Amino acid sequence: MNTTGAEGTEYRIVRLRERLAGDDVAELGIRVEERGGAVLLSGTVATAVRRDEILRIAAEELGETPVRPDLVIVSAEPPDSGEELP
Structure with missing residues (x-):
């Protein structure tokens, strides 16, 4: 199978989506899109550790393709303290 160029990037994006949906991550709310030769990851995650895990998996799957993360924690x-109202 040819995994170079645009076709290779599409294949890698599909594999990344599969890994994010499965494995131990189970993140279905992360959008993975190809934009201008890079891959944009966007969505929300619960912790910084989870974000780092997603970025590690993306680096493994996408190889040399640049990754642009837009992942919000x-x-x-619950809050540590009560809210003070005026």
Whole structure:
């Protein structure tokens, strides 16, 4: 199978999506798009550790293709202190 050029990048993106949906990551809300010769990863994750894991997997799957991360960390933890109202 030819994995060079645009066809190779498309193949790698499909593999990345499969790994993000499966494995131990199970991140279905991450968008993976090819944009101008780079791959954009966008969405929200629960922790910085999860973001780092996603970026590690992306680097493994995409090889030399540049990755542009736009992953926002959104915590589901309750606040440490109460909100002060005026």
